[in-house]
Ligand SMILES: Nc1ncnc2c1ncn2[C@@H]1O[C@H](COP(=O)(O)OP(=O)(O)OP(=O)(O)O)[C@@H](O)[C@H]1O
């Protein structure tokens with residue numbers, strides 16, 4: 001059995017409940033995963049239903065990569081399921097939702113010590129990812145950081161999924177600049193050269 005076969009979850013074990021959010025690649029549901037064999041138990045999970053069946057290979061590679069990571073500040077990926085032609089990715093459910101919405105909806109403005117605690121959690125997750133696991137994220141953004149109980153935070157949703165990392169970088173005077181930051185760097189260059 002290959003590594004990815006071990007991560008396959010039978011569709012009957014998964015139930016989707018309400019929608020938690022939607023992104024470019026899929027719709028995320030809160031759901032339950034029936035685990036175990038003779039004795040079974042239900043675990044709360046988040047399930048991303050991908051929109052595009054062509055993403056199967058990339059989805060499997062991403063699930064394999066994420067499932068090997070184990071850190072308190074990285075969202076746990078449990079596996080992948082194929083109830084129909086588009087894959088479902090099963091991951092830990094983060095009850096506080098994404099950091100972007102959390103900051104925007106925080107009543108009265110977020111205190112500095114809460115911001116510091118969240119930033120520190122993200123930094124620990126990224127340190128583990130880059131230095132211990134020797135992986136890159138590729139799409140670190142507030143919408144991809146997820147909140148748990150007591151302001152715990154975990155980094156999720158790596159960017160390599162829909163976009164080859166190397167392809168998204170340009171050589172800028174022999175330095176590598178990510179495509180998504182090119183507009184920013186271009187504007188800075190224009191304004192500082194005026
Ligand atoms: N593991 C999770 N636990 C709880 N909520 C989640 C989880 N993963 C995603 N969500 C919710 O679902 C929303 C959509 O996530 P998704 O990753 O599909 O889209 P996105 O990050 O907004 O955009 P992109 O398609 O660029 O990743 C998130 O903003 C978040 O609120």
Ligand SMILES: [Mg+2]
Nearest residue numbers: 023143144157
């Ligand atoms: Mg995302």
